[in-house]
Amino acid sequence: MLKCKQCNKELSFREFTNGNYKKVLDVDLEKIGLFCKEHGEEVEFNLKEKRFVEEYKGNKIYSKDNKFIPYWECDYYFKSIDDVKERIDSSHIAIVDTRMFGLMNK
C-alpha cells in the first residue's frame, strides 16, 4: 500500500482516482516522493522557496547544487545565473516548447 511520506496516510485506489495525491519532484526532476494532496502541496511549496533564487522577466530561476535552472521540473540546467538570463532573453519560445514536450511525456 502506498502511503503519504509525511503523515503515513494510506493512498488507496480511491485517492488516486480522485486525484487526491501528489507526486513531488525536485526542480531537476529528482523524485522526492508521494504524498497526500495536502502534504504534497506543502512539501513542493517549501522546496520551491528553498530553491528559488530570483525572478527574471517573469521567469522564476531556481538553483540546486550549483546548477541554475530556468523553471520548475526542468531536465536541463546552466552553470551560472547569467546563462539562464541569456537563455530567457534570446530564446523564450524554445523554453516554452521544451516545457510542453516535458508535459506530454508524463
Ligand SMILES: [Zn+2]
Ligand atoms: Zn499526508
